[in-house]
Structures are given as structure tokens and as C-alpha cells.
Amino acid sequence: MTPAASARRWESPGGAVEIRGLSVALGAGPRRVEVVRDLDLTVEGGELVSLLGPSGCGKSTILNAVAGYVAPERGSIVVGGEPVEAPGPERGMVFQQSSLLPWKTVLNNVGFGLKMRGVPERERRDASRRLLDLVGLSGFEDAYPAQLSGGMQQRVEIARVLITEPRVVLMDEPFSALDAQTRLSMQALLLDVIRHVRTTVLFVTHDIDEAIFLSDRIALMTRRPCRVGAQLAVPFERPRSAAIVGSGEFAAIKRRCLDALNDGRSIAATPARGRDQRPTA
Known part of the structure; x- marks a missing residue:
């Protein structure tokens, strides 16, 4: 991957994700559990969409199906116009727990793919x-994962996924x-990274403020x-700052999310304004 090739790659937004009629069950026989039923969702290229819901509702299963790790019983998943039938390089996964190779340096972990x-x-x-410069880890190339904090390890994870240009x-x-402070810092970092790296992001969380x-x-x-009970467009322009968290508009959106999660009431989507035209790196 030359610098010129990398620059060309990020000139266009990431691939769209189209999920139609997705149903997924785990286990077999008496242990079979239906996790996802008739789910429809479209994520536009370059968009960041969060799957927000209670723990154990099936959010991670949806992500694993898009990644190609879990086969659906019914329905289809298309990424960038191509059907998902197995894991592929056009999709990269960042997990909750670190999957860094402990015997490799930060530089070699990032470049492993x-x-x-x-x-x-x-x-x-x-x-x-x-990529390490982009995630704020210049100077840590020769460190090992055990020498890094949890937040720093997740920065390496993000760099390791992005280097293959999914x-x-x-x-x-x-x-x-x-911890709360590190989590806020990582959220701000992610917003900064996706301003430079024009990729599509499907993000699983049960934290309403984060979403x-x-x-x-x-x-x-x-x-x-x-399934998707309701969808809500977030109207804040990009780039964003932490100041929006204290705004009345943020609080109103949070109340609508809570209402929907608590009683399943449908939410009328608010049109997004000022969608970020993310610059190239």
C-alpha cells in the first residue's frame, strides 16, 4: 500500500451495508435460540450508525453476521454491492476486549494484516x-501491549483494523x-479519525450518550x-465537540431514546442536517 494508493482509497466513502429480512438463531435442537428476526437496516456509505439496545438483545450477533462470522437462517447482507458469505477484507472488526498479539510490538501488531x-x-x-500517528500513538512503536493502558490498546486496535483499508x-x-474519562477521550478520537478516514462504521453500544x-x-x-424498533437521525453537525452533551437538544434526543427503549413506542425520525463531508487524510 503506497501513500498514493492510500490517498486514492480514502477519496470515496465506505461501502453501504444493506440488511434485508435477517434472521439468526444460535444453537440447535432444544438449545436453539432465535436471536434476530426479520431485521431490515440500511447504512449509507460513509455513515456512522449505532445499534443501541439492552445487553443481550442481539446487537453483537448482527455485527457478527455482517462480519461473516455467523451465517443467517434467512435474509441477506450486502456490503458495497457484494453479498456477505464469509469474512472478508472489506470488513474490519474492533472488539470490546483487546485481540492484540502480546508477543509483537505495537508497530508489528498494526502491520500484521x-x-x-x-x-x-x-x-x-x-x-x-x-496510522499510529493518526490515533495519537507516535513514539510507542516499540512498546508491547502489556505496557499500554486499556485506552492505548484500543487505539492500536483501531489502527490495526484501518491499515487494511476496509x-x-x-x-x-x-x-x-x-473508565469514564478514557471512554470520552476515545469517543473524541474516533470522531477525529473518521473525519480523515472515509469509511462506514456500524457501532454497537448500550450507552445512550455514546450513541x-x-x-x-x-x-x-x-x-x-x-429487530430495528425505530430509527433516529442525530442532527448535530460535524465536527462535534463535547459541548453538545450539555445542550437541551442532546437531552431531548436522549429522552426520545429512553422512551423508545422503555416502552417500544415508535419515534419519528428527525432529518439530519449538515452531514459531515469528511475530508481526505
């Missing part, structure tokens, strides 16, 4: 350094294990077997 593709060492090291990034409660602060749109999930 390129190494597996046969990218020459100099190219992957240069690309790894650029069309869609899937994030499964990536900040939930962090509102990060998202272009929130898909409010029902209890299991889950």
Missing part, C-alpha cells in the same frame, strides 16, 4: 507509523471496558429476538 497479504516490510512499517468498520462496544455523541443515525433495537 499487511504482512499476511505479503506487503513488503518497508511499506507496511511506513503505513503502520502513519470499506466497513464494525465496532462491538469497543470502549465499554474503559448520540458518535452517530449520524441510531437504530433502536427491540429485545430478543431483535
Whole structure:
């Protein structure tokens, strides 16, 4: 991946995700559990959409189905115009718990995906350094995961996923294990990163404030077997600052989310304004 090729890659937004009639069950026989039923959802290219719902409702299962880790019983998933039938390089996953290789340095962890593709060492090291600079970890190239805080490890995880230039990034409660201050810092970092890296993000969370602060749109999930109960566009312009969290508009959106999650009442979507025209890196 040369710098010129990387620049060309990020000139266009990420791939759209189209989920139609998705049903997923886990287990078999008497242990079979229907987790997702007849779910429809479209995520536009370059959009950040959060799946917001109670723990255990099936949000992570949806993400795993989009990643190709779980096969649906019914329905279809299309990413960038191509049907999802197995894991693929156009989709990258950031998990809640660190999946870094403990015996590799930060630089080598970030570049591991390129190494597996046969990218020459100099190219992957240069690309790894650029991504580490983007996530604020320049100077930690030779550190090992055990020497990093939880927030720093998640920064490495994000860089490691982005280096392979996926069309869609899937994030499964990536900040939930962090303390409150670090979580806020990571949310701000993510918003900054996606201003430079034009990719589509499907983000799983059960934190309402996090969903509102990060998202272009929130898909409010029902209890299991889950489906999209309502969708809510988030009207705040990008780039965003933490100041919006204390605004009356933020509080009103939060109340609407709480109402929908508590009693299943349908929410009329608010048109988004000022959608971010994310610049290239």
C-alpha cells in the first residue's frame, strides 16, 4: 500500500451495508435460540450508525453476521454491492476486549494484516507509523501491549483494523471496558479519525450518550429476538465537540431514546442536517 494508493482509497466513502429480512438463531435442537428476526437496516456509505439496545438483545450477533462470522437462517447482507458469505477484507472488526498479539510490538501488531497479504516490510512499517500517528500513538512503536493502558490498546486496535483499508468498520462496544474519562477521550478520537478516514462504521453500544455523541443515525433495537424498533437521525453537525452533551437538544434526543427503549413506542425520525463531508487524510 503506497501513500498514493492510500490517498486514492480514502477519496470515496465506505461501502453501504444493506440488511434485508435477517434472521439468526444460535444453537440447535432444544438449545436453539432465535436471536434476530426479520431485521431490515440500511447504512449509507460513509455513515456512522449505532445499534443501541439492552445487553443481550442481539446487537453483537448482527455485527457478527455482517462480519461473516455467523451465517443467517434467512435474509441477506450486502456490503458495497457484494453479498456477505464469509469474512472478508472489506470488513474490519474492533472488539470490546483487546485481540492484540502480546508477543509483537505495537508497530508489528498494526502491520500484521499487511504482512499476511505479503506487503513488503518497508511499506507496511511506513503505513503502520502513519496510522499510529493518526490515533495519537507516535513514539510507542516499540512498546508491547502489556505496557499500554486499556485506552492505548484500543487505539492500536483501531489502527490495526484501518491499515487494511476496509470499506466497513464494525465496532462491538469497543470502549465499554474503559473508565469514564478514557471512554470520552476515545469517543473524541474516533470522531477525529473518521473525519480523515472515509469509511462506514456500524457501532454497537448500550450507552445512550455514546450513541448520540458518535452517530449520524441510531437504530433502536427491540429485545430478543431483535429487530430495528425505530430509527433516529442525530442532527448535530460535524465536527462535534463535547459541548453538545450539555445542550437541551442532546437531552431531548436522549429522552426520545429512553422512551423508545422503555416502552417500544415508535419515534419519528428527525432529518439530519449538515452531514459531515469528511475530508481526505
